[in-house]
Amino acid sequence: MIGSSLEALMFAFNNQLPVFFSEAERPFRFDFLDPSLDLSDLNLKNTERTLKTIGGEIKVGLPKEILWERLMFVLSYFGKAPVSNLCKSMRYTGDTIVFSDEYSKIAEINFNHCYYFGDKNCHKLLNEKPIGAQPYICYDWIAFNRGGKHDVDFIETEDDFVGTIWFYSSDRIDGNSPVRDACAVSRLTKEQLLDFDYSETMARFHVVHEMESRGMKGKFNGYGPNGKPKHYKFRTTHIGRGIRKENEKAQSAQDHIEITNCNEQDLYRDLSPASVAYHRFLRAL
Numbered sequence: 001m002i003g004s005s006l007e008a009l010m011f012a013f014n015n016q017l018p019v020f021f022s023e024a025e026r027p028f029r030f031d032f033l034d035p036s037l038d039l040s041d042l043n044l045k046n047t048e049r050t051l052k053t054i055g056g057e058i059k060v061g062l063p064k065e066i067l068w069e070r071l072m073f074v075l076s077y078f079g080k081a082p083v084s085n086l087c088k089s090m091r092y093t094g095d096t097i098v099f100s101d102e103y104s105k106i107a108e109i110n111f112n113h114c115y116y117f118g119d120k121n122c123h124k125l126l127n128e129k130p131i132g133a134q135p136y137i138c139y140d141w142i143a144f145n146r147g148g149k150h151d152v153d154f155i156e157t158e159d160d161f162v163g164t165i166w167f168y169s170s171d172r173i174d175g176n177s178p179v180r181d182a183c184a185v186s187r188l189t190k191e192q193l194l195d196f197d198y199s200e201t202m203a204r205f206h207v208v209h210e211m212e213s214r215g216m217k218g219k220f221n222g223y224g225p226n227g228k229p230k231h232y233k234f235r236t237t238h239i240g241r242g243i244r245k246e247n248e249k250a251q252s253a254q255d256h257i258e259i260t261n262c263n264e265q266d267l268y269r270d271l272s273p274a275s276v277a278y279h280r281f282l283r284a285l
Contacts, residue, residue, distance in 0.1 A: 002021065011117070150216060152167055
């Protein structure tokens with residue numbers, strides 16, 4: 001099975017399949033599980049937490065990244081991630097798949113059937129021509145140098161550009177800092193990624209605009225002549241931008257290569273019965 005997304009690892013775990021990938025596709029930091037999901041058979045406590053937004057709140061469970069790490073750990077322990085993080089590219093030869101690192105071939109396997117969940121460095125396994133325009137998910141990480149102290153966890157907008165803004169305790173400061181930085185998530189086309197109106201600078205401005213339009217203010221700065229409170233403007237710096245393609249619609253090159261589209265809820269449901277095969281190990285975690 002090729003792929004390393006959460007869906008791919010759940011499918012491999014549920015069906016006791018080996019996984020092959022060139023780069024670990026961890027879930028986004030702010031993707032959360034449904035708090036009603038029971039993960040006790042995986043020895044995980046899906047603890048409910050509350051996220052605050054402007055004028056409301058939502059209940060979420062564990063970050064999906066925690067489940068991803070548990071599944072990867074279990075699969076690796078049982079020898080079902082044979083090339084682990086050593087592989088940098090994969091190539092289908094027509095009969096086998098060749099795995100290589102930066103310098104040379106490290107493995108070659110024969111297979112009867114391949115389940116494909118996606119890997120950006122896997123070549124010649126699929127017909128490469130994409131179907132329709134392929135959108136990109138863009139993550140803009142923004143530091144707050146002033147005005148980062150508040151209790152809002154996220155803002156959701158109506159736009160594809162800066163559609164969601166996630167606030168988190170700053171990684172730039174040791175400990176659980178009250179200063180919050182932000183990650184703005186956008187859904188853009190290839191052309192928009194090259195357009196200044198959708199650049200890192202505009203993402204930073206857009207985040208501040210969305211905050212101010214919802215009544216969020218910077219640090220208190222005394223009172224004006226009219227007796228009204230004054231506040232400093234937000235001061236921000238762009239930390240970095242991450243870009244990834246959304247799951248592409250592609251066609252399989254061979255009948256024994258299956259592009260797998262699983263129902264996420266079915267995968268969650270099957271985790272519990274599948275965990276029986278790993279029970280002796282899981283109970284010791």
